[in-house]
Amino acid sequence: MNARLLIPSIAVRSVLALGFVFLGYVALHERFAAFDAAVLRFGLDVLGFETASVGPSNLTVEAGGKFSIYAIVTGACSSAAGVLGIVAVTVFLLPGAAWRRVVGGGVAATVFVAFNVARIASIVLLGWWLAVAGTAVSVISLLAPALVCAALVVYRRSGMLLRLSACLVGGLFVVLLIDVVRGHDYSAGMISYHALAGPVLTFGALAVAIMFLWRSIVGPAPAPP
């Protein structure tokens, strides 16, 4: 093998970073899931839900007599991928002052965990809302943001990224509307929301965390020349 590959080059750093994420996920995803479940349970308790732990990352959530679910925080749903990704980028990939990387990486990882738990909690909150609100109120509450999103998509002065985001979010509300109109089953709405919004929100949060990390290492973005 060419000796060039054995020195600490960018190629080697890339392999180390990606290997760290892969192996870290295999080894730690259950721990991350358990941690996220514990934080989630704490947050839901604060919000007034009645929760009980059934296993390391399994819990039951109830609110009154209308809402009762059995929730599982899986490894894929946990903050494992995001946190490991941020750590990998911070440790293996980006040069720059160590203290900037540590602070930036630490803040980015913390914000990502908080966002991910909030994302999971939002699934519960959506289900609770669909369970306790009547059909008419549910339809109105989903239709209103869908229309706002549609307006942003067609508004001429919206930027491309805003239009794109509005299109995705609006589409999600439309899917939820279909679920409600079809049978008003809160669990169906939760499954749709989880499957459609979950990966995009996780990925978006990680992208924002990476941009934050870049900025923390090099400072504010430069002005045009």
Added chain:
Amino acid sequence: MGTIFNAVMAVALLLLAWGFAQFVLWYRWGTAELRRSGHGRLRLTESDRFVFMIACLDEELVIGPTVEALRLLVPSALVIVIDDGSDDRTGELAAAAGATVVRRELPSARIGKGPALNHGFQTLVAIACERGFDSERTIVGVLDADGRLSLDAVSAVLERFDRPRVGGVQLPVRIRNKRTFLARMQDFEFWGMSAIAQMARVRTRSVSLGGNGQFTRLAALESIGPAPWSRALTEDLSLGIEMTLRGWELDCASGAWVSQQGVETVRALLRQRTRWYQGHMLCAHKARQLWESPDVPRWTALETTVYLLSPSFVMLPWSIAFTLGLAAVVANAAGLSAIPFDGTEVNVLQYAAFWYVLTFVPPVVMATLYARRSEDEGMLGSILKAHASVFYAYVNMAAGWRALGRIVLGRRTWEKTRRVQEPALELEEAA
């Protein structure tokens, strides 16, 4: 199996997020630069000099019209053609068109574009001394033998060099011979994503210099030494980094362009891209120097590092993750497997929608820009090209793996891109 698949998806998530973060910055900064840039307004003054250098090996099909076009566009320019040991009539045709021809003979010829340009640079320096050129006001343009400048290129480039710290300016590239699907896809690639990325990098002063439409200040070249271009396979990328290390800024003349021939076969495209990726990967070690240099702003260092990381950190691993994800969707749709996604069997349509959005939306966004900037492409055609570009990217992925293999095996031979004969009408229009 489920855990392994999810671990691969965790890696894919990082790659996607990293790539998306880069895309968002490039899109925001690139479109801002596009709005800001106009056609160049500066005209050549007495003290401004333009020198064009064209390294040629067997370019008789295209070199004559290229030199003629340059002399029409900038009559006062000095055109130096470096004949790198051609077997055909390249030197003769270039001289007949009005170029100063410098001939290299074997065994020193045909060892790469960098050494050929350095040979021409020695001639340029001698002429500059003799005629008293001001090295701060002398602009050296490097073109491919098939390169044609847009009418406003000179004034647009001059305007960028009006800032004294600018050492290099790159023109966006367009493809001229859009007769084949491959050539049209290259135009979509260059005039779409690549051009917007270059415009975005104006913000970080880290525009990547290319082998065609590359303009440098003579003083900046002299600050590197008597042989500014390295023997790297991507001597242009290497030159840009060397300039950055010496505190020069790199800019892009966003409103103008240089056109060139696109390759017309998959084999030729693979060969061209392999050379590019091999050179790109071999330049990546310079990232460290950027961070250590006190003359390099941190954003410049970061952006260049992210750019240098692209093949090894994003493209090669993504080629595996994307293919696995695609295979999982297809296998699931065919009823061969259930996707172990999120611990549950998620509806394959939802999973496919997720992959579709993440995979195709960025090129579709670029397609809308491309359609607006292209006079011969409609919105629908551009959006179809955006979808095709995801699969066209497999050529780049194959080239990336081939380049890695060549690095491992220590192969560094120079595989030159061959030209095609163009119809006379196209050449006249380009001129």
